[in-house]
Amino acid sequence: xxxxxxxxxxxxxxxxxDPQGDRVGKVIxxxxxxxxxxxxxxxxxxxxxxxxxxxxxxxxxxxxxAPGQLITNGLIDLRRFTMRGQEVRAIAxxxxxxxxxxxxxxxxxxxxxxxxxxxxxxxxxxxxxVRKQKKNSAIPFAKGPTMFVQWQEVAENRENPAxxxxxxxxxxxxxxxxxxxxxxxxxxxxxxxxxxxxELDDERLADLLEELPEEEQLEIINDxxxxxxxxxxxxxxxxxAADLMANLSPERAETLLGLMDDEEADDIRQLLQYxxxxxxxxxxxxxxxxxxxxxxxxxxxxxxxKEVEPVLAAQVFVTLPPYEAPTGRYLGVVHFQxxxxxxxxxxxxxxxxxxxxxxALDTPIAQIHRYLASYDLVALPVTDDEKRLVGVVTVDDxxxxxxxxxxxxxxxx
Numbered sequence: 377x378x379x380x381x382x383x384x385x386x387x388x389x390x391x392x393x394d395p396q397g398d399r400v401g402k403v404i405x406x407x408x409x410x411x412x413x414x415x416x417x418x419x420x421x422x423x424x425x426x427x428x429x430x431x432x433x434x435x436x437x438x439x440x441x442a443p444g445q446l447i448t449n450g451l452i453d454l455r456r457f458t459m460r461g462q463e464v465r466a467i468a469x470x471x472x473x474x475x476x477x478x479x480x481x482x483x484x485x486x487x488x489x490x491x492x493x494x495x496x497x498x499x500x501x502x503x504x505x506v507r508k509q510k511k512n513s514a515i516p517f518a519k520g521p522t523m524f525v526q527w528q529e530v531a532e533n534r535e536n537p538a539x540x541x542x543x544x545x546x547x548x549x550x551x552x553x554x555x556x557x558x559x560x561x562x563x564x565x566x567x568x569x570x571x572x573x574x575e576l577d578d579e580r581l582a583d584l585l586e587e588l589p590e591e592e593q594l595e596i597i598n599d600x601x602x603x604x605x606x607x608x609x610x611x612x613x614x615x616x617a618a619d620l621m622a623n624l625s626p627e628r629a630e631t632l633l634g635l636m637d638d639e640e641a642d643d644i645r646q647l648l649q650y651x652x653x654x655x656x657x658x659x660x661x662x663x664x665x666x667x668x669x670x671x672x673x674x675x676x677x678x679x680x681x682k683e684v685e686p687v688l689a690a691q692v693f694v695t696l697p698p699y700e701a702p703t704g705r706y707l708g709v710v711h712f713q714x715x716x717x718x719x720x721x722x723x724x725x726x727x728x729x730x731x732x733x734x735x736a737l738d739t740p741i742a743q744i745h746r747y748l749a750s751y752d753l754v755a756l757p758v759t760d761d762e763k764r765l766v767g768v769v770t771v772d773d774x775x776x777x778x779x780x781x782x783x784x785x786x787x788x789x
């Protein structure tokens with residue numbers, strides 16, 4: 377049964393289906409258009425279809441809104457979504473916004489709102505669900521009371537969009553993977569992006585920064601105070617943190633390095649010495665490194681660790697001591713698939729692949745991606761002049777440098 381009144385926050389994540397019942401995408405946000413004297417009306421939905429492409433679905437092409445789903449007439453414009461002048465996004469821009477209650481009860485923030493279908497088929501904002509600002513309370517972290525109000529009963533503060541709570545927005549993106557979160561963040565206005573970054577915990581923010589383009593990385597890191605920025609950089613991969621640091625002013629970069637964990641800061645300082653489009657500039661020192669007499673069982677225990685990225689878990693590098701970069705002399709590599717073929721008590725030294733040649737620190741990126749493609753590899757060891765393992769270049773880092781800066785938002789060709 378089709379609803380004639382729905383709350384917008386409940387629509388996020390709903391499946392979008394064609395008339396035959398085939399799923400074509402999911403709802404990301406609802407677009408609203410402001411009017412001079414009347415309440416805003418819904419113009420359509422931002423939906424995500426296959427390939428994570430975001431497109432606009434006009435509300436006129438929605439034949440029914442049922443619990444957990446939208447039914448369309450089957451017509452979907454595949455051009456990438458772009459905002460138009462008078463439109464705002466309900467979740468990204470309206471929820472959390474401060475309003476003044478015209479009955480004199482003070483300020484409140486919009487937690488959700490309902491849109492209702494009128495006699496002519498258009499969907500109009502009918503009711504706001506707001507939370508009043510908490511007055512002095514003896515209970516720490518207490519929230520203010522909630523209430524339903526009509527649009528005509530509030531005055532919205534649109535002059536100061538930065539004065540907007542991002543907690544509701546945070547709840548809608550909480551389950552997204554870092555790459556998908558980055559795509560969602562790129563669609564936000566700058567003030568909402570910064571507000572969301574402020575609400576994310578340090579680990580989640582570090583994951584997000586690793587996925588964002590350089591410009592957005594700098595906007596966020598420059599908005600953070602030094603103490604929090606250093607904490608977030610500590611949680612990033614050394615190679616990603618070094619790339620970000622290279623774009624900061626020398627003074628800010630040195631300040632943050634001074635606040636970071638000594639070991640992490642040393643790794644970043646080392647990476648900053650190399651040219652950006654070389655093996656040294658792209659590598660990470662966080663490889664899995666073992667001795668030749670390490671058993672397969674011991675190596676598998678290292679591979680299984682949750683914090684190890686899949687691309688780094690695909691192989692184990694074998695060196696002489698010490699076993700942290702820069703190591704002793706590089707001996708060879710054992711690929712994960714080979715670990716599965718031999719008994720747990722077998723030593724790595726007996727199944728070592730010595731034919732895979734390491735690359736030098738100054739190897740250019742063009743040569744690296746040809747090497748990876750030619751031999752179907754996901755990572756390459758990097759050694760210095762003394763044949764010590766100093767890091768690993770992974771295929772995802774090479775792709776980051778080869779793809780255009782705006783590849784997340786670039787229209788597919």
